[in-house]
Amino acid sequence: MTSDEYAAALEDERRARNERAKYVVRDVGPGRWFLVRQNGAQQAWGITSYTTPETAQLAADILNRLKEDEA
Template sequence: MTPDEYAAALEAERAARIERVRYVVVPDGDAFLLTRRNGARQSRGVAWYVSQETADLAAALLNRLKEDEA
């Protein structure tokens, strides 16, 4: 494997890890549920928020941390 092929394989793996999990805000009645959604679109609740702005901020922060980790 050449260095360029190795770098491309690492980048592909990083991109796949980023796409696996996303944090998404879902409205639920008068609250907003922060969910963790996987590549198969299965999700589970992480936290409830009263304000949509706060929920969106938490989702953006967690998605950014996930990208930095990858």
């Protein structure tokens, strides 16, 4: 495997890992938005709830960006 092929394989692995799970915001009722980690099969695990959708979305955006940088 050449170094270019190896770099391409690492990039493919990073992209696949980033696509597997994402942090998303769900509206769960009046005045409550829930931040969840959701996998490709749409299964989700709750993390915390927020009282404003903007704060919840900001948290999701930051966590998704950190996840991308980590990969």
